[in-house]
Amino acid sequence: MAFGTPRFLWILLWSMAAVVLLGACTREPAEEKLLPPGLEPLETREVPAFIDDLDRGSLEEALRRSLEYYERLPGDRILECGGLKIPAGRLKATVALFLELLAAGDLDREKLLEHFQVLAYRSREELETILVTGYYEPVIESRRHRDEVFRHPLYALPPDLVQVRLELFDPERFNNVRPPVGRLNGRYLVPYPTRSEIDWAGALSDCQCELAWLKDPVEAFFLHVQGSGMLVFPDGSRRRIGYAGSNGHPYRSIGKYLIETGSVPSDVMSLQAIRDFLHEHPERIQEVLSVNPGYVFFRWVDEGPLGSLSVPLTAGRSAALDPACYPKGIVGFLETEQPVLDDSGEVKGWAPLRRWVVNQDTGGAIKGPERLDLFFGSGEEAGRRAGRMKQSGKLVILLKK
Numbered sequence: 001m002a003f004g005t006p007r008f009l010w011i012l013l014w015s016m017a018a019v020v021l022l023g024a025c026t027r028e029p030a031e032e033k034l035l036p037p038g039l040e041p042l043e044t045r046e047v048p049a050f051i052d053d054l055d056r057g058s059l060e061e062a063l064r065r066s067l068e069y070y071e072r073l074p075g076d077r078i079l080e081c082g083g084l085k086i087p088a089g090r091l092k093a094t095v096a097l098f099l100e101l102l103a104a105g106d107l108d109r110e111k112l113l114e115h116f117q118v119l120a121y122r123s124r125e126e127l128e129t130i131l132v133t134g135y136y137e138p139v140i141e142s143r144r145h146r147d148e149v150f151r152h153p154l155y156a157l158p159p160d161l162v163q164v165r166l167e168l169f170d171p172e173r174f175n176n177v178r179p180p181v182g183r184l185n186g187r188y189l190v191p192y193p194t195r196s197e198i199d200w201a202g203a204l205s206d207c208q209c210e211l212a213w214l215k216d217p218v219e220a221f222f223l224h225v226q227g228s229g230m231l232v233f234p235d236g237s238r239r240r241i242g243y244a245g246s247n248g249h250p251y252r253s254i255g256k257y258l259i260e261t262g263s264v265p266s267d268v269m270s271l272q273a274i275r276d277f278l279h280e281h282p283e284r285i286q287e288v289l290s291v292n293p294g295y296v297f298f299r300w301v302d303e304g305p306l307g308s309l310s311v312p313l314t315a316g317r318s319a320a321l322d323p324a325c326y327p328k329g330i331v332g333f334l335e336t337e338q339p340v341l342d343d344s345g346e347v348k349g350w351a352p353l354r355r356w357v358v359n360q361d362t363g364g365a366i367k368g369p370e371r372l373d374l375f376f377g378s379g380e381e382a383g384r385r386a387g388r389m390k391q392s393g394k395l396v397i398l399l400k401k
Contacts, residue, residue, distance in 0.1 A: 038083020039119040039326075046127065047118050048333055050109050053356050054316050056102065062317035062358040063099045066091065066329035069309040069360075078172060081368070082325050083087070083123070085400070091327050094400040098331050116398040121325075121369040125239045126395050132212060132336045134389030135226050135320070135363070135376040136304065137305040137313075139238075140219055142212045142231040150213040151222045152199075154231075157244050157297045160184070161192060181248025192247040194293035195375045200286055205309070211241060211298055218278045221254075221289050222259050222271065224296040227363070228305035230378060241306075242301040249293035251364025257291045271387030272345070294364055307361030315377030320361035325369040334372065336393030345384045350391065359397075 036259040048383055052059070075089030096201045097115060101107055112118075121128035143150035148253035160183045166174035182189045199217070212231050214220045227243040258264040263284075264273050280287050307313045309319070309328060319334070326332070334357045337350040363373050372395060 013185060014030065019249050031135070038121070039081075040122055042118045042120055042127075042143070044113065044121075047109065047113065048331055048354075048394070048396065050107060050112060050356075052107075052355050053353065055101050058314050058317050059356050059358075060102060062178060062314040062360065063095055063102070063331065065311040065314065065318075065360060066095050066309070066331070066358055067099070068096065068311050069329045078329055080172075081323060081327050082119070088328055090332055094398060095329065095331060096399055112271045112398065114220060115401060117401055118396050119399055120307065120394075120396040127396075128370055129392050130372050132334070132372050132391050132393040133372060134374050134376045135231060136376045136382040136386040137228050138219070138223055138226055138383060139230040139232060139379050140223065142214055142233060143149075144212060145263030146210075150215045151314060152214045153204075153295050153322070154212050154214065154220065154241065155198075155204060155207070156209040156211050156224070156299060157282040158204055158206075159211050161245065161247070162189060163299070164189070168203060179248065193246060193295075194247070194249055194290075194297045196286075196290040196293070198247070198295055200290065210344045211300070212239075217285055217289065218275060221292075222275070224294075225364075226359075227296065227382065228298075228301075240301050240304050241298040242304050242306040244297045244299035247293075248363075249295065249296040251294045252292040253365060254288050254291050256290065263288075269391065272384070274332060275387075291374075305375075307375075311360060313331070313360060313375045314358070315375060315382070316355070317358055318360040318375040319357040320363045320366045320373035320375070321359045322367050322369065322371065324360055326359050327399075328359060330361065330397050330399070331396035332357055332395050334393060334395050337391045339388045347388050351391075 001393040063267045070088060070092035072090040073088065073092075075092070078085050079088060079091065080086075094116070098107075101111060101115070123129065143152075146153070161181065162183055163181050164179045166177055166179045180189065182191075182192050193201075197203040214223075227242055229243060231239050233239070255264070255269050257278060258274065259269060264277050265280075278288060304310050305313050305320055308323075319332075334353065334355060336353050338353040339347045340349040340351050342348045357372075358373065361375065362371070365371070366373050372393070374386075374389065376382040376389070
């Protein structure tokens with residue numbers, strides 16, 4: 001027995017080691033399959049022609065705005081997105097080189113393939129099809145003080161709202177992680193009030209942080225969705241407001257809710273269709289708007305409208321994309337269709353849209369690699385076009401070799 005015990009232990013240890021090694025070998029392929037899809041280099045035959053349908057000046061403006069954003073980042077800051085870990089310095093070099101080639105008139109396909117990788121998401125063997133929607137900056141009549149007609153507030157960030165800066169704890173671990181937002185209850189951070197609690201139960205009635213007042217709760221809601229706007233006051237003065245923060249609750253689509261409840265047919269769903277339905281059914285405004293618990297707070301801005309990079313957006317060029325999937329500030333090429341409207345603002349057809357776009361914004365509904373929101377500009381005409389934009393498309397991005 002004295003000699004048998006060590007032998008037994010060795011056999012047991014070898015058996016356990018074999019199980020561990022075999023287990024590790026059998027788990028690796030399973031973990032590989034569970035990895036999310038990422039940005040992949042395209043073959044030359046898959047690369048589009050890169051024929052742009054907008055003016056060069058607007059593209060130069062958008063690219064310079066991205067460079068402004070990169071100037072604020074350390075060059076060695078790692079941005080993790082689309083399965084890649086990319087230093088901010090490489091993203092800046094990408095945009096700077098692209099801008100240099102643009103100025104020299106050298107944006108032909110061969111020249112770009114010489115200097116850049118062309119990346120995209122795949123769906124099986126094909127490029128991922130994305131859903132392209134539009135947004136705009138509304139111009140809205142408002143008041144500085146509440147009255148009997150203008151009684152729906154636009155709030156600045158409330159003093160009790162706490163925004164957690166996760167990047168201060170661990171920049172790599174929490175890169176592109178949505179930080180929690182709430183308020184303190186003793187020693188605990190608890191969720192902030194929802195849209196229903198703020199708009200209909202008066203959760204912020206004593207905060208004294210109203211910036212302005214609107215007469216239509218539906219227009220106020222869509223201002224939240226757009227994230228910025230121009231307010232017009234009775235004396236003719238105008239002031240721009242921009243996104244300052246949110247209550248931390250997730251975005252829920254009221255358009256999807258109206259389709260699911262049979263209120264608006266899916267084939268006619270648009271921003272204008274939602275607006276028309278709510279104005280025709282005012283008794284349902286509270287019910288429908290409360291479907292989205294997310295709430296946006298604003299601040300006065302002198303320049304804009306501002307995107308999530310805190311740089312002004314460029315009409316037709318700036319796009320909102322998920323920063324977990326596409327690098328912030330990067331340039332890409334979009335292929336889709338845009339609405340052609342008649343004199344009454346209805347869609348009479350669709351025209352090709354082929355252009356360079358720049359990732360300079362985010363949005364509550366813009367999640368995953370298959371969503372893009374294109375900024376159409378400011379005012380009523382931009383709103384009509386953006387509100388009816390809902391088409392499939394293709395997107396590729398560039399990264400300096």
